[in-house]
Amino acid sequence: MGKALGIPLPSLRRLPLYYRHVRRVLDRGQEVISSGELGAACAVPAAQVRKDLRYVREYGRPGIGYNAHSLARRLEEFLGLVNDKEAVLAGAGNLGRALANYPGFARYGLRIVALFDRDPAKIGQKVGDTEVLPIWKLVDLARRLHIQMGIIAVPAEEAQSVADQMIAGGIKVIWNFSPITLNVPGDVYVKNQDLAAELATLSHWIARRRREEVDGESRREPAKESER
Amino acid sequence: MGKALGIPLPSLRRLPLYYRHVRRVLDRGQEVISSGELGAACAVPAAQVRKDLRYVREYGRPGIGYNAHSLARRLEEFLGLVNDKEAVLAGAGNLGRALANYPGFARYGLRIVALFDRDPAKIGQKVGDTEVLPIWKLVDLARRLHIQMGIIAVPAEEAQSVADQMIAGGIKVIWNFSPITLNVPGDVYVKNQDLAAELATLSHWIARRRREEVDGESRREPAKESER
């Protein structure tokens, strides 16, 4: 585990940042990029960049740097951005609708093929050009269409049940925006994205700053948060 | 740095999960909770839980566990959830509006006092009960009201400029939902929350699963993602 990944999780999470920057660099016609430049743009030390790129088997040329085209392709392949990925989204509240319309997702190959909610008032509504379906249709639809990802944007109380249904529908990758730790079998990968929990860590920084101001304590630099 | 935190970043990020669960436990009238139970609910080993709770100076009783009330209070205090925090939000697109309406934020003491956009068509619109203001008013308003947090939900091209304005307005904590690494002075804390980047790591899992199925390679358990 962890090592079964082939790549350390922290490294994996930096790859999209590299990819972002390489795309930008390509857009302005630059053909070559060094680990130093890439690192500066993503706030990652150059040695770390080089190590990370070795995991995706991208080779640079000493004295020169990395070929930007080849690097972009390699990252796209490793991250699977070239493949189309189909997802179902449960929860047609504010967050769910925002996610369904998020333009960044399509660019990375994600297609949200169905939106579910249990509220009868929401069923039948259009979000973008997908219609909101009743949640009981989820299992069957996921199974029939071999859906690869489930996105959970329902309240805490419903989240576990929705997850169970996604799993029953054969889904193995879940992106969980609800504030709950899901119980899932070992072969299901869950990415938690509880925004309130993130807020709480920011809240800590604010509280800390306030305390320091009151105490007149020496101001320390906060660690620039690298991983995410 | 890192140590200047007083608490390791991974530990800090687990605290909100503990807090979530302690609240739930309190709601059902349970007065005491062990590191084992708390850990099971948050997918964190018991020893780790105990170590984390030491950072917030919460003491348990051997043979018994932790007092749930006192633990909740301690976490609230450490995370600053009790304090009111005022934020401005830049970007009144789908994501910005969803964030402005997100109910989990108010519960953690966050108040979004103003919403900004540069699109004249959006200015004057109401989102919840705050009106969308033109972005050029941001610096002055942030300064006048001593706003503590800036939330960035604008497109990549505008993000750096918005960040600069927030910093000019005296804001030291930025929650950045845009797909760009911001350039900020050392005393500004940035929490990046690029959803497309997160999607890319999920995409990697899906691609990996696909490859393994094709290759008939032995299925490995994905590491259950703990940190976030």
Added chain:
DNA sequence: TAGATTGTTAATCGATTAACAATC
């Protein structure tokens, strides 16, 4: 007392950083 669970130390693990010979 017996059983449960703490706080803490020591051992392990894994990721980051520094350094440098090799290469363009």
Added chain:
DNA sequence: TAGATTGTTAATCGATTAACAATC
């Protein structure tokens, strides 16, 4: 050649895990 930058090794750092005496 001189300068830049790679890939990789070794050193460092920091976080996780195991283990257990102390305590309720």
